[in-house]
Amino acid sequence: MASQKVLIVEDSDEIRELYAFVLARAGFDVIEAADGEVALKMLDEAQPDVLITDIRTPGLNGIDLIHCIRGMEEWADLPVIAISGYGEEKLAEAAIQGATKTLRKPLEPNRLLATVLSLAKSRQRKIKDREGERKSDLLGFLRLG
Numbered sequence: 278m279a280s281q282k283v284l285i286v287e288d289s290d291e292i293r294e295l296y297a298f299v300l301a302r303a304g305f306d307v308i309e310a311a312d313g314e315v316a317l318k319m320l321d322e323a324q325p326d327v328l329i330t331d332i333r334t335p336g337l338n339g340i341d342l343i344h345c346i347r348g349m350e351e352w353a354d355l356p357v358i359a360i361s362g363y364g365e366e367k368l369a370e371a372a373i374q375g376a377t378k379t380l381r382k383p384l385e386p387n388r389l390l391a392t393v394l395s396l397a398k399s400r401q402r403k404i405k406d407r408e409g410e411r412k413s414d415l416l417g418f419l420r421l422g
Contacts, residue, residue: 280305281305281306281327282308283308283325283327283393284310284323284325285309285310286316286334287311287360288311288333296389300389300390300393308323311334312334312335312336313339313342316330316337316342317337320346320349320352321351326356326397326400326401327393328346328357328358329393330342330357332367333363333367339359339361339371340359343357356377357375357376357378359376361379361381362381362382362383
């Protein structure tokens, strides 16, 4: 199986690089974006398995990014981790918009890694289940024909 991809959306170079280092060391392919607009443009090419976004990024912020992703049929079920150091209210808003998980800064790298591992594993199970359903549907169709 190809390694799984994580798209990190974070405007702080230092924080983004730390997250990327931790995840790459664990075997993930990491794609980086400094803001939500860039991340949206990268989705189809990058094909991430998990997206991590800071709530406060310039331009399209994390909450608006989550809202956009949830409105895109092909990405509506992408696991999204929203991260913020600006209080529970922003994290609650991210959850309402569809964040799969919310985490508060400062963030222990091991906590981020554990969350990404869990969501990536869950996504792979869902993809396998969907592939199995498609094969079953195709076999049923072929039997009818």
